Amino acid sequence: MNTPRFFCDLPLTANTELELPEAVVRHATRVLRLPSGARITLFDGQGGEYPAQLEIAARTKARARLGERLDIERESPLRVTLAQAMQAASKMDFSVQKATELGARVFQPLASRRGVTRLADERRQNRENHWRAVALAACEQCGRNRPPEIRPLQMLENWLGAEGRKLAGLKLMLSPEAETGLDTLAKPENAAREITLLVGAEGGLDAREIAAARAAGFLPLRLGPRVLRTETAGVVALAVLQSQWGDLGKA
Helix, strand or coil: CCCCEEECCCCCCCCCEEECCHHHHHHHHHHCCCCCCCEEEEECCCCCEEEEEEEEEECCEEEEEECCCECCCCCCCCEEEEEEECCCHHHHHHHHHHHHHCCCCEEEEEECCCCCCCCCHHHHHHHHHHHHHHHHHHHHHHCCCCCCEECCCEEHHHHHHHCHHHCCCEEEEECCCCCCEHHHCCCCCCCCCEEEEEECCCCCCCHHHHHHHHHCCCEEEECCCCCCCHHHHHHHHHHHHHHHHCCCCCC
C-alpha cells in the first residue's frame, strides 16, 4: 500500500510535531481508518514533502511527527494552462481533477456564449473553492506537491481581450474543423515552454469567440477525425502534449 498523502494548509517544518487540521484528521481516521503510528506524507503546496508519523490523540484530534523535508517535485517541464469553458458541475470537476493529474499548472474557468451553466457571484465563489479542493485531492492522489492555480471564473471574450494577447508561448484552440493537428506542431522552444489550451463548452465556441481567439493569437487545432466531448477533449490534448513534449511516459 502506498503511503497516504495529505495536503496540510499550515507551514511545515522538518523534525517538529504538528497538530493536524480537522479535515486531515477526519480523512485519515474516519475515511482511511489509519491507526496511531501509521506512516503518512504531508505537503503544504510550497514544494517538497515530509514523511511523518500519525499520532491519534482522540476521535477528532491527531498530531504528526515530521521527518526531514524531501525535495521531491513531480512537475512537468511544460507550463500548461487549461482554459476550459464551463460545463455541467460533474464534468467540470472531472476536468479539474484530470488536468491536475496530467500536470497542468493553471486551470482557467471561462463562461462562454454556448455554455449551459451560469453562476451568480456567491455560487461562483463557492464553485471556485470547490474546484481548488478537487485539485488538492487530486494532488494527494497523484503525488504532486505544488497544486495548480485555479483562477477566478471570467467571461471568455473578456479574458481573451484582457489576457489572451499577453499570453506567452504556444496558444491552441481546440476545434473539430481545424486543419492543423498536434503532429504538425513544432515543440515550443521558449525557456518556460508555456502552452495555453482553450476548450469550448458542450456547444463549442461560437463564431464571435473563435474570431476573438484568433485575434489573440490562438491557433485552431484538431485532435483527430472524431469529435470529442468537451470533458474528453481537454484531457486528451493534455495527455498528448505531455507525451510529446512533457514527462508522460518517462521513467
